[in-house]
Amino acid sequence: MKFIGWIQPIVLLAVMLGILGCVTAGDRQHSTLYQPVNSSRVTADYQAESTSGMVVSAHPLASAAGAAMLNAGGNAIDAAVAASFVISVVRPQSTGIGGGGFLMYHDETAKTQRIFDFRERAPIKSSAKMFMDESGEYKKIDYFGTQIKDPSVNGHLSVAIPGTVKGLVEIHQELGKLGLRVVMGPAIEAAEKGFPVYPGLAEAILERQEWLRLYPASRRLFFKGERPLAEGDSLLQADLATTLRQISESGAKDFYEGELAKKIVSEIKRGGGVIDMSDMRAYRVIERSPVTGHYRGQKIVSMPPPSSGGTHIIEMLNMLETVDVGQMHPRGASYLHLLSEVMRRAFSDRAKEMGDSDFVTVPVARLTSKAYARSLMKSFNPEKVTASKDLAGTLPTGESPSTSHLSVIDQWGNAVSTTQTVNYSFGSCVVADGTGIVLNDEMDDFTTKPGGSNVFGLVQGPKNDIAPRKTPLSSMSPTMVFSDKGALEMVVGSPGGPRIISAVLETIVNVVDFKMPLLEAVHATRIHHQWMPDTLKVEAASLDSDTLKSLEAKGHIISAIKSIGDVQAIQKRSDGMIFGVSDSRSDGRPSASGKSH
Ligand code: DON
16 A cells, blocks of 8 residues: 655655754764754744643644643543543544544552553454455445545545543543543534644645545535635534534443444445444443563553554663663664664564454563563674564555644643544544544554555554454554652653654653753654664654765665654653653644642
8 A cells, every 4th residue: 555645755865965964973962962853843832841730732722721621620631631532623634533542541649550442443243354355455345436445544444443432431430530521621612613724734634635525524524615624724523513512411322322323333334334333332441451661770661452562662672771872872873773673673573473462462571571672682783784574574654644642740740641543644534424523444453464564554464363343453652651769750652653663762762861851852863664664764854964874884775754753742850840842743732731739
């Protein structure tokens, strides 16, 4: 599949010209420690400070809604749930109540972390080969005379059972302080009154216009007459406001068992999908135990399967711990080579070993052990790449503006790290008629074709085959970092498909090893390697030509891309100062809570 989207792969030559190449590899002066990707855009607006609470998300309205809950005496859960519902409204390209997600909650009093998995699950009528035709190729599905290509990414069959509503409502019911109506108020208002279409949303609509135009309820929402909504228009979502109001008044039941469920199922059936009422009724949020690891004295707590993220972040940190990373230059070829070789090894394991641990055996303990990391590093050569084919398994790529992460800390020290998604941009592009709900295309996160690759170029194995009620493998990695004494130090996460894992890893290493302030750690150049395809992705125009030449000399095939990830992070210092940073690669802003209660 070939979803290049808004990433314009930039000819390497352009990078070689060294548009921003102002340092030589090996130079360790502070001002050259990092190279912001959007240097002209990294302003003070992307950082906020507080001694009480903080909400950092991918849209200012969502962060402000979360901070308003904190100011009203609400806790981290109230803020996270308020911000999540607003994000669902203002970033329909990224996430929404037709999607799913993961949430980690840190309870400061109990000193425990809880994981809630409200990711989409496969319908009962799904099967391993459901997207294939007799010749082993992707099926083409007829939608009222239009042939739907890539049916695991576009249209009704790509939809998995949505989990966000049950997830947020149940988590809030158990752990929130404020009423659901209060917490959902800002989302209802944003849907009802509308908000201005911002550049990222306008681009996303343009990119997916073929599909948004095809489905009637989607067309009504994202088009003005014949033209896609553009910057300066207002996005009004009256049906979604009604849906949200209904949820705020009576909880999740109607979405899974009542009229809303019927509307979703009838939309799915109309377009040849397979989710039925029994699927909706059977949906359950699953509480899981986090994966944990230790890196240079810090405790890392992250997402277990069915996410691959936490396991591989810890696996990669364990590999990096075998080397004195702090002595290297964060933009030098030696470090970037090490980092990409570590990524290559972990992503090879992702393809072989990862799937929903409720269905297949996933060797998390082995993959996250220090001994295993040492064994993987035996084949590491500082001068030469290890060919991906020598590591294992099989295969290509694109980045989309979808998925959204948000981080919260409240005045009591409780915290939330949550990543939510509809998968690819605007999910399936289907809006369930009469509901305003954009339905996900999370089925594409399964292995839909043996040896094939998904929309993010990920090659996946049989452990991630489709099965009824199974959860597709994810890369979403909401993570927290604690001191050796257990004090919360960092809340972090990102969108970006497989690049999530790299973006979170690199942010942690930038803070722990390179001692960068959070604003720098989030804006430093990122790279990404996912084993297959065997290319090293680097953010365009952010590495100097000497470094790129050195990497090529070691055997890397470099591909320059616009950006990797969209990190939303919070750091808490031992003196109580809290810093929130949004990534200028996208549209987010932090919002500090103003009052102490
Ligand atoms: O769960 C996953 O790994 C994917 N569905 C996430 C998709 C994503 O981050 C798209 N972002 N650009």
